Amino acid sequence: MPASQPDQSATDKRWKTINLVMQRHDHRPEALIETLHAAQEAFGFLDPETLAYIATQLDVPPAKVYGVTTFYNHFNCSPRGEHFLEICTGTACHVKGTDRIAAWAQEKYGLEPGQTTADNRLSMVEVRCVGACALAPVIITDGTLIGAKTIAETTDLIEEWLHDDAP
C-alpha cells in the first residue's frame, strides 16, 4: 500500500490542494468526504492509488474509504472521456421524456449510462435532479446547462456540440 503520493512528480500542483484540504482539517478522519471531493475535482476521478493515499493520510481503513467512495453517487472511480454528457433524471425531466435522450444516446453511440465510448470521446451519465426543473428536459454538456427544448431539439444540440469540436 503506497503511503506516499501516487504521482511522484512532486511538482503536480493538484496534490497541493488535496493536501491543503486534509491539513485544514488536521488530518482528522471526518475530513474524508471533503478530501474525496477535492481529489475528484483535481483528477476527474478517484483511482485506487489516490484512495490508498487518502486512507493513509487520514488514518482511515482503506475499506472504509472505498465504502464511502462507492456509497455516494457523486464519486466516480473511472476516468471520463473528452466530453461529458449529463442527463437529468429528475421527476420533471422524466415527465418530459429525458429517458428518450438516454435511449437515443445508446442507439447512436452505443453508450449505457456511466460508460465512455471506445474512442474516449464521450462519457455519458444519468444524474439526479439538478434543480432546473422549470427548464425540463435538462441536459448538461461539459458543464453547460441546456433546457427548455424538445427531445428532438436536444438530441440535435448534442450532435452539434460533439460535431463542432470534431478534430
Place this chain on the structure above:
Amino acid sequence: MTMHLEELHQLADDRRRELEGFAHHILVCTSLGCPKNKEIIAAFRQALTNSEAGEKVLVRKVGCMGLCAAGPVVLILPEEIYYQKVAPGDAAEIVSALGREPVQRLLLPSDLPFFTRQYKNVLALFGRIDPESLEDYLAAGGYEAAVTTITRMRPTEVIRSIDKSGLRGRGGAGYPTGLKWSTVAKAQGKKKYVVCNADEGDPGAFMDRAILESTPHALLEGILIAAYAVGADCAYIYVRAEYPLAVRRLKRAIREALRANLLGTAICGSAFSLTIQIRLGAGAFVCGEETALIASVEGGRGVPRPRPPYPAEKGLWGRPTLINNVETLANVPGIIQRGADWFAGLGTEKSKGTKVFALTGTINNAGLIEVPMGMTLREIVEEIGGGIPGGHTFKAVQTGGPSGGCIPAEHLDTPVSYENLSALGSIMGSGGMIVMDETTSMVDIVTYFMAFSMEESCGKCVPCRVGTAQMHTLLKKFQTRTAIDDDLTTLESLCHLVRNTSLCGLGQSAPNPVLSTLNYFRPEYLERITGPVDPCRQEEKQ
C-alpha cells in the same frame, strides 16, 4: 473588526443612497434557471456604453425572479417592467426604451396572477438584490433581525417567539420548529451544534437551491438566530455538490459576513460567537434523513440509525444538535422582524405562514412560487400556474417526490396544509409540485419513483433494501403489461410491510406513490393485468 448596529445601518444607508443615484436599474436574473445571463449582462453593459443615458443606469445581477418558464427574465426598476425570454441581442433595444414606451414584444405583464396571487416572505428579496453583495442585503434591511436578537433578546425570548409563530419544519415532516429549538436549548452539554439541511435530494424540488443562489445571507441570518437561541457556537451547512453555483455564493456570503463581524467571535460586540462551515453532500438521497445526514457530516456513509436518541439530544459527535431545513431557517429573520403574530396570522389553523413551491411539469408558468398556507391546489395550478399547455387536461399533481403521492383532479379544491395533504395520501414534502396531464401514465411515474427509492435505499435495513426492489419488480410487470391478479395483492401487502417496518423515512414513505395511485388511479393498474388469471377467480368474475 467589531461592527455595531449603527455601523451596519451606515453601510446600508450608503448602499441605498448609491442605488438611488441611478435613474434606472436593469436587473438580470443570474440563477440556474436563466441560462446565458452572463452574455446578457455583458450585452447590457455594452449597450449602455453606447448610450447617452449610460451613466444613469445600473446593471445588476440578481437572484431568481420566479417565473423560470419565461426566462431569461429582466426587470427594469423603478418602473417595474418585466421582460421575458431576453436574448443578448435585445439589450440595445431595451436600453433605448428606458424611460419611454416599453418594448412590447418582450413585455411580461406584471399583473399576471402569477405575480399578484403570491405572498412573498422567504422570496421577498428574490430578484431584487445582488446575491453576492452583503451591502445589497443590508440595504434591504438584512441582518437587522439577527443583530437585534443577539444584542437585545434573551435566547428564551427568541424561542418563545418562534414557538408562538407556529412555524413548522419546511423540509417536509412539519415538526414544530419552536419545540425543536427548545429541546436543543434545554439539552445537557456545553457544546451544541446547528446543522442546516441543504441536501435537497427530492427530484423536482429546487426551493433550497434558489434560496442559496438568491439570498444566501438570509440563510446565514436564520442560522445566526437559531444558534444564538439554542446556545451553539458552531454550525454546518450540508449542501448538495450538484449545486455548484449555490455553493459558490454561499461560500462568498460566509466570507463577507465574517469580514463584517456578522460571524466569527464576539459578533457585533456581543458575547456570542459562531462559525459556519460548509459540508458538501455527495449525492445520496437518504442523507436528507437527519441521522444519515449527521453520519455524512462526520465523514462516513450516510446511513441512518434508530431514533431515539434524537439528534436534539445526541446528534453530531454525540452532542445536542439542531437540524433545520434551509427554508425553515430562511423564514426566521422575517418572524423576528415582523413579529410572531404576523406570521401566525397567515395560513391555516395548524399550518402557519407561507410555503415555497417549485411548480413544474406540464404547466404554463413553471417556476418558483410562495403562497400562504391554505391556498387551494386549484388556485396554484390554474391561476398562478396558468393551467396546462397545449390543449391537454390536468390529471394529477405530485407532491413530496418519491415520498409523496399523486393528487387527482377531484381533490384540486383542497387547501394546502400539512394535514390536508397527508389526509389525501400524499405529503407536503419539501415543496416540489409536479403537474401531470392525461398523457402521463401513473404506473410509469410510480415505477420511476420506486426505481429512485430502490437505488437510493442505503441498504441498512431489510424491509427497505429488499422491499423496494420487490415492489419495483412488481411495478415493472404492470408497466410491461405482464402482471397477474396476484401481483396487485402482493404489491399492496408489500407496501404496508415496507411502510410499517423500515428503519427510516426513506423506506417508510417509499410506498406512498404506489398507495396513492392505487387509491385514485386503480383502473390503470387493473387494465395492465393481462397475464394468466387464476381459474377460480375467473369463475367468480363470470
